[in-house]
Amino acid sequence: MLRFRPLRLSPSLPLYVFLMLLSTVATPLPAQERQTDPETTDDLRAIEDKVAAVVKKALPATVAINAQGTFGSGVIVSADGYILTAGHVSTEPGRRVKVILNGERTVYAKTLGWGQVEDLGLLKIVGDQEWPFLEMGSSADLKRGDWCVSMGHPGGHERGRAAVVRTGRVLSTAWRQLRTDCTIASGDSGGPLLDLKGRVIGIHSRINPDLSRNYHVPIDKFHQSWTRLTSAETWGQSLIGVRGVDDAAGYRITEVIEGFPAQRAGLKPGDIITKIDDEEVTDFDTLAREVTRRSAGTKVELLIQRDKKLLTIEVEVANRGEAR
Amino acid sequence: MKVTNRTRIGFLVILTLLSMTSIADAQRWGRRRAWERNGTQTRAAFTDTVREVRKSTVRVEVAGRLVALGTVVHSQGWILTKASLAPATCECVLADGRRLAATRRAVIQEHDLALLSVTADDLPAITWADAQREPDVGRWIAVPSHRAAPISVGVVSVPSRKIDPERGFLGVEIVDGDGNGARIQAVIDDTPAQRAGLRANDIVTAANDDPVKNRTQLVMRIRQVGAGGALKLRVQRGEKEVTLNAVIGQRNFDPDDIENSGRVSLRHSGFPKAFQHDAIVQPEQCGGPLVDLSGKAVGINIARANRAASLGIPAQVVREVVQRELKKLTKLVFH
Numbered sequence: 001m002l003r004f005r006p007l008r009l010s011p012s013l014p015l016y017v018f019l020m021l022l023s024t025v026a027t028p029l030p031a032q033e034r035q036t037d038p039e040t041t042d043d044l045r046a047i048e049d050k051v052a053a054v055v056k057k058a059l060p061a062t063v064a065i066n067a068q069g070t071f072g073s074g075v076i077v078s079a080d081g082y083i084l085t086a087g088h089v090s091t092e093p094g095r096r097v098k099v100i101l102n103g104e105r106t107v108y109a110k111t112l113g114w115g116q117v118e119d120l121g122l123l124k125i126v127g128d129q130e131w132p133f134l135e136m137g138s139s140a141d142l143k144r145g146d147w148c149v150s151m152g153h154p155g156g157h158e159r160g161r162a163a164v165v166r167t168g169r170v171l172s173t174a175w176r177q178l179r180t181d182c183t184i185a186s187g188d189s190g191g192p193l194l195d196l197k198g199r200v201i202g203i204h205s206r207i208n209p210d211l212s213r214n215y216h217v218p219i220d221k222f223h224q225s226w227t228r229l230t231s232a233e234t235w236g237q238s239l240i241g242v243r244g245v246d247d248a249a250g251y252r253i254t255e256v257i258e259g260f261p262a263q264r265a266g267l268k269p270g271d272i273i274t275k276i277d278d279e280e281v282t283d284f285d286t287l288a289r290e291v292t293r294r295s296a297g298t299k300v301e302l303l304i305q306r307d308k309k310l311l312t313i314e315v316e317v318a319n320r321g322e323a324r
Numbered sequence: 325m326k327v328t329n330r331t332r333i334g335f336l337v338i339l340t341l342l343s344m345t346s347i348a349d350a351q352r353w354g355r356r357r358a359w360e361r362n363g364t365q366t367r368a369a370f371t372d373t374v375r376e377v378r379k380s381t382v383r384v385e386v387a388g389r390l391v392a393l394g395t396v397v398h399s400q401g402w403i404l405t406k407a408s409l410a411p412a413t414c415e416c417v418l419a420d421g422r423r424l425a426a427t428r429r430a431v432i433q434e435h436d437l438a439l440l441s442v443t444a445d446d447l448p449a450i451t452w453a454d455a456q457r458e459p460d461v462g463r464w465i466a467v468p469s470h471r472a473a474p475i476s477v478g479v480v481s482v483p484s485r486k487i488d489p490e491r492g493f494l495g496v497e498i499v500d501g502d503g504n505g506a507r508i509q510a511v512i513d514d515t516p517a518q519r520a521g522l523r524a525n526d527i528v529t530a531a532n533d534d535p536v537k538n539r540t541q542l543v544m545r546i547r548q549v550g551a552g553g554a555l556k557l558r559v560q561r562g563e564k565e566v567t568l569n570a571v572i573g574q575r576n577f578d579p580d581d582i583e584n585s586g587r588v589s590l591r592h593s594g595f596p597k598a599f600q601h602d603a604i605v606q607p608e609q610c611g612g613p614l615v616d617l618s619g620k621a622v623g624i625n626i627a628r629a630n631r632a633a634s635l636g637i638p639a640q641v642v643r644e645v646v647q648r649e650l651k652k653l654t655k656l657v658f659h
Contacts, residue, residue: 041617048463149462183604184632185632
């Protein structure tokens with residue numbers, strides 16, 4: 001039986017957003033002016049002509065991936081056969097996975113780096129040949145309302161069905177996330193989101209039941225981690241596992257997440273983190289910056305204010321992928 | 325205006341109610357902004373595109389409730405719709421406001437199409453796009469209704485192909501029945517079996533007129549017919565013999581898929597030829613025409629399949645089916 005690894009779903013969204021927050025020093029993409037909206041048939045025809053050209057170019061470079069029973073999608077981005085996909089499709093480096101090219105030809109690829117939090121994955125096709133590929137664009141300049149094209153294999157690869165084309169607009173670029181109304185589904189994970197010039201601007205990552213909530217990894221995250229990806233690194237994200245709110249005294253914990261280091265160290269809701277090692281904690285951002293700077297396994301001393309008493313608690317920072 | 329405590333509470337109640345409805349709505353549709361792909365403003369850009377085809381689009385209603393959309397395929401009162409949504413009698417509401425009693429005259433099971441007839445001889449028949457041209461991948465598709473703007477817009481996602489039936493599902497537990505049939509051990513609630521009137525201890529002796537000797541043979545039949553197909557069952561019930569008609573359903577095994585797809589058509593697979601598109605519609609909004617930017621019909625919107633897919637039967641297939649069926653039903657000269 002086919003097993004699809006579903007795109008990440010809504011129940012984990014709050015946690016995911018929290019982790020995303022931890023993983024970035026919360027600098028959202030600049031919110032810019034929206035692209036011009038189509039008003040007439042001619043406007044629509046202009047978009048349609050571009051979409052049709054993108055599809056022609058993108059079909060040969062869009063692939064289906066069968067990673068030992070996990071079906072996903074991917075896109076070839078270099079003539080020597082690098083394939084971008086979602087981290088949750090390719091997972092651990094060094095695996096051999098099946099890649100089904102347009103026209104049903106099957107080749108093999110090796111999995112390379114895995115960015116667990118950002119959901120980054122990279123493959124390299126085995127075999128010397130020139131492969132059809134798409135250019136990696138940039139996601140920094142994306143604007144709300146930009147038209148885009150989504151390609152992939154929803155439901156997994158289906159014999160006789162080419163990559164499935166969908167259109168939509170960029171709805172949000174806030175929190176370094178790319179959200180569109182290109183409806184993607186299980187099996188699309190790892191497939192490309194393209195601009196109207198046919199450049200890859202995102203990789204399909206996860207959805208929410210709301211049909212307008214389709215999330216893609218912004219392509220810039222692949223650019224930023226390119227060396228780690230090509231050198232087959234696995235990396236998660238350092239965290240201690242708390243949720244909370246900013247407080248006059250520091251960062252007040254409202255929830256200690258089960259199975260994460262903060263819980264093991266005995267942190268409790270109501271505790272206010274005032275210092276991490278010798279750095280003053282004034283708000284979430286300062287805490288997040290300090291935690292994410294440290295690699296997994298590092299011990300940090302937190303100065304905690306609990307019931308008007310100050311105490312020091314040692315917490316070992318964990319990798320997101322290894323926690324629990 | 326003097327703001328009393330009572331008016332304050334009133335405002336609060338109204339605000340709460342408003343936010344409650346918007347939350348319920350947001351769960352499926354989010355806060356749809358006008359400029360989104362399916363927002364009001366984007367759809368309004370298609371007003372010229374659907375201006376003509378709206379006149380040939382029909383609302384198929386039962387007791388004032390929309391059950392399907394339909395397409396006028398001949399001026400002499402012939403309307404095409406999705407068979408699995410169309411009851412034997414219904415009402416057809418035209419774009420000009422006319423409300424006409426309709427009778428289902430033919431069901432073309434393999435395509436899930438049905439022909440309805442109404443008493444009229446001046447209906448605005450649909451204009452089909454060039455029969456030879458298949459809708460190209462990436463080209464706009466609009467789903468018209470009676471309003472100025474289409475219900476939904478999208479693009480052609482996959483060229484026409486055969487859509488295999490998904491595994492059929494009857495909803496029974498079956499055991500061998502002493503070599504002369506398949507015995508129904510139990511009937512599961514709210515399944516095709518229950519709707520067809522099957523009962524525990526019934527012994528199925530034939531399916532679609534082929535004899536059934538044991539459990540395996542019945543299971544094979546259900547699979548062959550596939551989702552959306554009709555299965556006529558000859559059943560031994562005590563001393564009596566009865567004939568039951570079941571419409572095979574399809575079972576979606578992945579609850580995540582159900583949650584993320586929203587409402588899909590009961591029959592959304594098993595079509596000899598259909599192209600895939602990404603316009604989002606509700607199941608009862610199927611059965612009407614699909615147009616490209618030329619404003620001509622490129623097909624009939626036959627199913628909402630899942631989050632990422634809707635299906636259309638290409639114009640050429642529809643035209644052939646309609647001509648063939650109308651020839652059987654009437655002596656109309658088709659043009």
